[in-house]
Structures are given as structure tokens and as C-alpha cells.
Amino acid sequence: MIYFDNSATTKPYEEVVDSFVKVSTEYFGNPSSLHNIGGKAEQLLTQARSQVARLLNVKDSEIYFTSGGTESNNLAIKGTALMYRGRGRHIISTTIEHPSVTEAINQLEQLGFEVTFVPVDSDGRVDAKEIEKAIRHDTILVSVMHINNEVGTIQPIKEIGTMLKEYPKILFHVDHVQGAGKVPINFYDCGIDLCTISGHKFHGLKGTGALFIRDGIRISPLLSGGNQELNTRSGTENVAGIVAMAKALRLTIQKRETGIHQMEVIKDILRDELEKIDGVKVHTPKEGSAPYILNFSVRGFRAEVFVHALEEQDIYVSTTSACSSKKKSPSKTLIAMGLPEEEANSAIRISLSFENTMEEAVYAADKIKQTIKQLGEVMN
Amino acid sequence: MERIYLDHAATSPMHPKVIEAVVNVMNSNFGNPSSIHSFGREARLLVDEARDILAKSIGAKRNEIIFTSGGTEADNLALIGIAEAYKSNGKHIISTEIEHHAVLNTCKELENRGYEVTYLPVDETGKVSVDDLKKNLRDDTILVSVMFGNNEVGTLQPIKEIGKVLAEHHAVFHTDAVQAYGLEKINVNEAGIDLLSVSAHKINGPKGIGFLYIRDGIKLLPRIFGGEQERKRRAGTENVASIVGFKEAVIISQQEMHARREKYREWKNVLIKKLQVEEIDFRINGSLENAMPHVINISFPGTNVEAMLVNMDLSGIAVSSGSACTAGSVDPSHVLVAMFGKDSARIRNSIRFSFGLNNTTEQIEKAALETAKIVKRMTNK
Structure with a gap:
């Protein structure tokens, strides 16, 4: 079995599951409880917060736990928009964001906010200068x-953040869900005010995530209740899931040190092999893309057909982002990059983890070649 | 312990x-x-x-x-x-x-x-x-x-x-x-x-x-x-x-609902009887008849909730003053205030016990006994 769909979700590391079990069994208390059992749970929560903060090079007080990337993105965008609407009602984003950003912004539009979605170039990259042009008073x-989930293009976060330093009243949010642990960024250097991560994208558990909110920035909460997470996110903390996420982030960052080179090699092998195949077009740019996402089209085949054909070979890839793959609409990112709809409809995404091997890449490339040939024969 | x-x-x-x-x-x-x-x-x-x-x-x-x-x-x-x-x-x-x-x-x-x-x-x-x-x-x-x-x-x-x-x-x-x-x-x-x-x-x-x-x-x-x-x-x-x-x-909870209800109701009685035997002055907040079986809230006149909680915790008994979600605060419970008014002593001397998985009758008895000891100590009996 070759699992090449790590941008949709990852398999939790064994140690992560162990942590979850240990905390669930031995420290099941509610961190808000005043007694010893609650106190121990609170202690673990504090430690996990410190660990995540340290791994991301930020302060403990800047980490807020949520139920995942979608909630973090919603909280960041709506929470700041509602808090700072006295300053203005204009928001800038791009045409290639994840639906949890786009849809949150669309909701704000209905509340009277105005939005500029800045387009991207043919590599799927936005230009910091274009963002600056879109700025209004x-x-x-x-x-x-940070990293586009469909094609893997790395966005010029540092350039944008540096440019935005000239506009101190504009807050900068980065959806770091695909990058966390694998393509690190320094939040402070990049001038980031809010940053989203999701546990299950780096071998943590589903239902866990965090939002970095730079000290001094206030946001309007999405959930009201017991005032947990410094009044920013109510609801009993998922302590076991949070501890597991901290562990997953640490392990991913560790594995990156030794595994990033191999990951790049694997991606190169796949790219080279794919480019040799007649009718295949690789969409992920050669330069400035994440070392674990490769997006390509096979001319003449609908993506779903191809995904299922590979599945029969026990190779798991995806059409576009999992969150939109139920829809039959073509990849939003590829359309934004200027690709014709037919190509966008046949786009396949391979996404790697540090667990994938060179052998898997060679084997998969071979099977992809065979599958294209076989499908081609059936269709002709 | x-x-x-x-x-x-x-x-x-x-x-x-x-x-x-x-x-x-x-x-x-x-x-x-x-x-x-x-x-x-x-x-x-x-x-x-x-x-x-x-x-x-x-x-x-x-x-x-x-x-x-x-x-x-x-x-x-x-x-x-x-x-x-x-x-x-x-x-x-x-x-x-x-x-x-x-x-x-x-x-x-x-x-x-x-x-x-x-x-x-x-x-x-x-x-x-x-x-x-x-x-x-x-x-x-x-x-x-x-x-x-x-x-x-x-x-x-x-x-x-x-x-x-x-x-x-x-x-x-x-x-x-x-x-x-x-x-x-x-x-x-x-x-x-x-x-x-x-x-x-x-x-x-x-x-x-x-x-x-x-x-x-x-x-x-x-x-x-x-x-x-x-x-x-x-x-x-x-x-x-x-x-x-x-x-x-x-x-599991649907299968065991009936048995749990019986058990928890019985535990409420065990708790109350023990306190009575120990001659503790207490009042049930709420109602025994029209209540969920696992929650019982008791007022102990002459005590104060913070000291009670600390002492119970030291005795190894985890109970609470009300909702845990009032994130660490021991402000008077809004529920008790709604029931008794903000001037009632009961809003500052009440403890919630709630039963569940892994509890035993012996534990309830022991908890009642420890509670009685603490109440006696605090009320100088």
C-alpha cells in the first residue's frame, strides 16, 4: 500500500496515539476543575502550549487551541474582521485559498465587508506587489x-509580511496548515499576526488545531461559553488531543531534519518519471514549491477515473483538495493559474510524508505509467 | 491515598x-x-x-x-x-x-x-x-x-x-x-x-x-x-x-442507562444517610424527586465553599462548586443565585457531587465520611 494523499490527512504517529491513550487514561480531568485531577490536566495543557509555542518560536500566550484548521481560519478571519471593523471593512486575500478561508470571507461579504481576491501567476503564486496594489485606506x-494545498506552490509570505510592515493597521493572517512542521516559517520575521495550523496534517489527530495570535491583537470569539483559552475560545479543552498534537509537531520537525532531503529526492524522481510520460503535464512549479506536493494532469482522463485506477494498484492519491473532492467542479487553484478547464478536471495530486520511501516512488511512477497506457487502450 | x-x-x-x-x-x-x-x-x-x-x-x-x-x-x-x-x-x-x-x-x-x-x-x-x-x-x-x-x-x-x-x-x-x-x-x-x-x-x-x-x-x-x-x-x-x-x-450508555440510574439514585441515598448518621447539618439544593440521578448539590451551613473544596481535595475527593467551565473561578454559582437569591448563605457553602464510571458504593460511603469530618472541623463540632 502506498499512501500518497498526505495533504488530505496523515496517519497519526504511533507515539501520538500512545500519548492520546496515556492522557485519556491517566489525566482525564477537566482543566477548569479546581481539584487535583483537574489541576493535572491543566498542567499538561500548559506544557503542551509551551511546547507548541517553542516549536513555532513564539510565546506561550500566543497559542490558542481550536478544533482544527477550519475553525482556526474562521476564527482568525471573522474574529479580526468583527473586532476591527471600526477601522475599515476591506479584506484582501487570493484566488487560491482553502475553502475555509474563502467561505469565511464570503460570509463577511454578506455582512457588508468588501473583499479583493488577488489573482496568481501561472505558477500559482501571488505577487506581493499585487497585494500592495489592492490595499485601500x-x-x-x-x-x-503559506503553501497551496492543491499544487504546493509556496507563497511569498515574508515579502508580503515585510511589505505590510509599512501598513501597521493591516493585520496579516497566514493559513499555514500545509506547511507546519515541514516548511517552517518564522512568524515574527514574516510579520505574521495570525497563523493557522491543523494537527491531522502532520500526523496528529483530527479535531485538533491551533491559532497563533500575536500578543496585543484582540479578536472577537467565535464560540461563547466558559471563557477557556483566555476568553478567545470556549469549550472544554481536548487535552489528550492537544498533547498529541504537540507531540506530532515535535516529531514532524525532528523527522524533517533527516527526512527533508529524501523527500525532495522522491519528489524529483516522481516529477522526472511523470514528465517522461506522453500526455502528462506537471502543474507544480519546479522552483518554489513544497517538497511534498506534486500536481499533474493526464490528458484525456477524468481525475476520478484515474484515482480509482491507481487505487486498484493499492496507490492512494487524490483529485484536488479532499474538502472539495465531493464536488465535481474543477480545481480552483489550477483555474486561477490559467489552465483550461479540461486540464483542471484531470488533475491528480500526489502528496508525501516523511514516511514515504524512494522504492514507493519508483514503484508508483511505474504503475502510473502502466495505468495511463491501459486506460488509454480501453478508451481507444 | x-x-x-x-x-x-x-x-x-x-x-x-x-x-x-x-x-x-x-x-x-x-x-x-x-x-x-x-x-x-x-x-x-x-x-x-x-x-x-x-x-x-x-x-x-x-x-x-x-x-x-x-x-x-x-x-x-x-x-x-x-x-x-x-x-x-x-x-x-x-x-x-x-x-x-x-x-x-x-x-x-x-x-x-x-x-x-x-x-x-x-x-x-x-x-x-x-x-x-x-x-x-x-x-x-x-x-x-x-x-x-x-x-x-x-x-x-x-x-x-x-x-x-x-x-x-x-x-x-x-x-x-x-x-x-x-x-x-x-x-x-x-x-x-x-x-x-x-x-x-x-x-x-x-x-x-x-x-x-x-x-x-x-x-x-x-x-x-x-x-x-x-x-x-x-x-x-x-x-x-x-x-x-x-x-x-x-x-454503552444506552445499554447501561437503567442500571446506572438505579445505582446512582441509591448512591444519593447512601450519601445522605451517612451525613445524617454523622449528624451533619446539610440541605439538598434542588430536588431529589425531580432530578437527574448522577448530580446532587448539598449546602453545608457554616462552611465556605473554597475551604471545603481545598480540604476535600486534600482528602482525595474530587468534587466541585458548580460548573467546571467557569474556568477556575469560585464566583458564586449563578444557578444557586437564581434559586436562593444573592444574599443566601447557600450560594457560598454548597458542593456538587456527581457520580459516574468506576465509582463504587464504598467510595460514596468514604466520601460521605470524609465530607462529614471536614464539615465538623470547619463548623467546630
């Missing part, structure tokens, strides 16, 4: 993803 | 079978339910199976269940989602003074948005009056939110009667059943409930997962936007492992 928020 | 955990209303340990189920999914079915390949399809199937079982447990249909990150999110989604969806019919909401903060603070948020909220008072047992509700219903009332059973004193609310009243009114009926679910039989159709919130970690399931029941045909504006999960009403990759753990916890 009433712009309050810029939200740009 | 043996620790005795009598704070199951704050959170409960996961049942070993739940942990096993969760771990199984984490290891073997880690796919994203939205993926079209077999990993995704298997995960989707698990989510659907769980949804079926949860739905059946309250007499609902599968498509009427929305998974959330917990009770707080379910309450927020219910109140704001309904208020925003029905605001063209009016902006009046009725709730009670004794709701959980997830409801109360959401009501405050709605007040900030221009809604008007009537908070119904309760009697000395912590129960709202159906007549009061009737008197306060207006043409522009769009939502009534009354909790099923109170988390601090255990009092059951007249949910069926409220359901009947609202059958003749256009207002939507929400109940926060976080504390009652699993120990009280709930049928949303018989009770006329339109929305109902549940949290897994109160019934030996995982933290970070809950559900909102919403009756077919009722409009709800989503709160968390993104992918098209949960029929576009709650975006975000489904927490498959926890959902399966939740299912397991529901199966």
Missing part, C-alpha cells in the same frame, strides 16, 4: 496561505 | 472500550472522509454508522445530526444559527437564568447583536415554570432554549410541557441536553424538541466531540465555513476517531 486584513 | 472522583458532571473518564475504538480508527482508518479513495470511503462509512446510532438514541433521523467539536459549539451553533436564520420573524429569545455558560454567554452575544433575551427565573428547586414561559411568549419570539437537566443541581426541566406549549407557537425549541443525555431517556419527537446539544466527554466519550440535533426542515445558518462537510452546516474535516469513540460511548 480601509483595508484591515490580508489573508494569504 | 485512594482518589475518589465525584466530578463526572465536569468531565468523565473514557470507557476502556471507547479508547479501544478510538485507537483502532487512528491506526486503521485514518482517511479523510471527503477523499474519494477507499481510505476516505471507509472513514465516511464509520461517520455515517455513528450518525445513525446517535440519531436513533434520541428518536431522530441520521440527517438530523450535525457533529461539532463539543457541547459548547453545539449550543453556540444552535442559538446563533437559529437566531440569524429566523431574525426576519422577530428578535426575541427566551431562555432561563440557570443555563450553562455556553448558552448564557451566547445569549449575551445575541443581545449585543440586537436581540432581546428574556431569562426565565426558577423556583427554589431550580425549575422553570411553564406558565412563566407562556406569559413571556410573544409574536416575535423566535427561539426558546431551556436546558434538559441542570448541570449544577441536577434539576430536570419540564421539557415535554414546554414542547407542548411550543407546538402551538412558531418559536423553535432548543434544549441543552449535555448533562442529561445518557442518563435520561430522550425522544425528540415525543418531547417536541427541535434542537438538542450533546457532548461526548460527559458520557465517557472523548473530549472535543459533540453533536447538535436539528429537526428536518428547520433552517440554521452555519458558523464555521469551509468544505461541504455536515451538509454545509459545519465545515472541517470530520474527527472520525472521536466520532467512532462517541458512538461506542452512546451504545
